Amino acid sequence: MKTLGRLLPTPTLSLVLLVVWLLLVRSIAPGQLILGAFLAVGIPLLTKGFWEPLPQVKHPLKLTWFVLKVLGDIFTANLQVSLLILSPKREPHPGFVEYPLQVKDPLTITMLANTITMTPGTVSTNIRLDRSSLLIHVLDMKDEQTLVREIHERYELPLKEIFEC
């Protein structure tokens, strides 16, 4: 078990690498499987020195659910932004919001910032160097408090559960 842990320090990354390789070559021939497995083991070992220690995915199922939810949100986000663009009468009220971060891990913050950028009317613009808060630009802002609470409940709490608890 210990040697396995040493060979595969990041099982999720290895799995992703294998799948990406198989998709790239478009075959599941045994030769490609072996080559893919070799890459999936080799690349994380070679690049291990560059990574900060990555958090473990504690709940893979919740991660899948989170990804699906974000995909749905991306769809609605697109519809909203398109409607806003196509209706010249409606003046959007843009604004900046400072969002206090509770998660502290770099990868989790990255995922949160990316999700914020992909979803309804918000783009993450800046992060404080001490990782205490995230500056968000909102396309059409109604209320600052509701927005912060919504992001917190919808994205930050699930991410926190997946990676940290």
Place this chain on the structure above:
Amino acid sequence: MTFTLLAEGVVAFLLVAGGMFAFTGSLGMLQFKDFFMRLHGPTKGTTLGIGCMLMASMLYFTVTQREFHVQELLITFFLFLTAPVTGHMLAKTGLHMHLRFITGTRGSLPELRDEDVGQSRVARPAKARHPWRTRRRSRQKPRLPR
């Protein structure tokens, strides 16, 4: 026969929808008034546009060549990885250059520390010329900085 027809319809719909999304995303660049608002169009509108077109591609080739084509998923995957990062970098550059935003931007911009925006103002690049409305100006050689 009917199955192919159905698939064709779905492919056509996806293509048109994808084109519409990509188009509105780009139209946002024209419609919005300041830099930060213009960011919203490309980071969102285009991702779904490309997503629709890739789905159409997957469906079309799966049906016509009778084997699974899923490598388009990779493009979606990489796009979802890179689009937000690009958006973030652009926004951060905007902050560094102290770009103006339209009046009426709500929520006072929290005071930016030096570590956030850099200590001195970043110089803006020279203004690009308008593609057709070019006024003849006196043809001086651009002055080189010392």
